[in-house]
Amino acid sequence: QAFHSERRYDRTLSLFQEMIDRKLRIPPHAYNLVICGLCNEEKVNEAHRLLDDMLNKGYIPNLAIYTALIDAFFKVNNKEQALVLLKQVEDKGYRLDKVTCSTVINGLCKVGEVEKAKEFLGQSRETGLDVNAFSYCSIIDGLGKAGKIKEAEEVFEEMLERGCVRNAHCFNAFIDGLCKAAEMDTAMAVLRDMEKEGCEPTVYTYTILIDGLFKSHKSEEALKLWDEMIDRGITPT
RNA sequence: GCCGAACAUUUUG
Numbered sequence: 001q002a003f004h005s006e007r008r009y010d011r012t013l014s015l016f017q018e019m020i021d022r023k024l025r026i027p028p029h030a031y032n033l034v035i036c037g038l039c040n041e042e043k044v045n046e047a048h049r050l051l052d053d054m055l056n057k058g059y060i061p062n063l064a065i066y067t068a069l070i071d072a073f074f075k076v077n078n079k080e081q082a083l084v085l086l087k088q089v090e091d092k093g094y095r096l097d098k099v100t101c102s103t104v105i106n107g108l109c110k111v112g113e114v115e116k117a118k119e120f121l122g123q124s125r126e127t128g129l130d131v132n133a134f135s136y137c138s139i140i141d142g143l144g145k146a147g148k149i150k151e152a153e154e155v156f157e158e159m160l161e162r163g164c165v166r167n168a169h170c171f172n173a174f175i176d177g178l179c180k181a182a183e184m185d186t187a188m189a190v191l192r193d194m195e196k197e198g199c200e201p202t203v204y205t206y207t208i209l210i211d212g213l214f215k216s217h218k219s220e221e222a223l224k225l226w227d228e229m230i231d232r233g234i235t236p237t
Numbered sequence: 238g239c240c241g242a243a244c245a246u247u248u249u250g
Contacts, residue, residue, distance in 0.1 A: 004240095032240065039241090064241035071242065103242045137243045144244095172244045179245095207245045237246085 001033065009037030028059045035065055039072035044081075047072060063089070067100045074107025082107055096124070102134035109142030117142060118155075133159070137169045144177020152177045166197065172204045179212025187212060188221075203234055 003011040016034045019026055031054050038047035047069055054061050066089045073082035086104060090096070101124045108117035117139055125131050136159050143152035156174045159166050171194045178187035187209060194201060206229040213222035229236070 029240090036241070062240080064239090067241040069241090097241095099242050101242090106243055109243090132243095134243045141244060167243095169244045174244095176245065202244090204245045209245095211246060 004033040009041055012037045032065055036068050039068045042076055044072040044076055063094050067103050071103045079111045098130045098132050101129055105135045106138035109138045114142040133167050133170055137173050141173035149177050149181050168199055168202045176208045179208055182216055184216050203237055
């Protein structure tokens, strides 16, 4: 547990191996920790095998484990397996929660299936699931990276209509889309909206904008923003 | 309640 909390997954794993070697009985929670560790190291297939082990022993994996695996499959670009697991989870009668929902949405966006992600968001909302800022943020980010600024803006506005508070992640994702589309004036305007809405810009916000300004050959403005950032006590990473 | 999810710069040297 301690190794896991410190993200020392290699140590978690070797202890786990030791338990197996000594033929100790492995409690479900040990599986949870090791599966998460393997997922974080992109050893998805090993993680998936351990999930099967659990099932064979009659243990019931919780939703968090399935979510970690779905996320990991998306991160190694294996959309098919991710969706197979999602279907299994649904078939087993688990009630999806907001974390699983946003994991699926983020995964779909990252593999370039933003439209499917939007569909999933719509379905989730209809089934009464909380769709939170995480989910919207992934979609805004995905649309922005695909150059679909207009659509990104629509989703960004939709958040307000649906009463979902827009945090810095959402603003940053939207501003990033604008910068990548070289719409620097709008991007700067959104920065000011952000402040008006009471949302504090972060290092990410400034990095995104400064990078965009330089790439649009607006060095003076970029340097001005840099100073503004420093004045606010925000340190570049 | 806990565990599981989102944004930038760089990324073989």
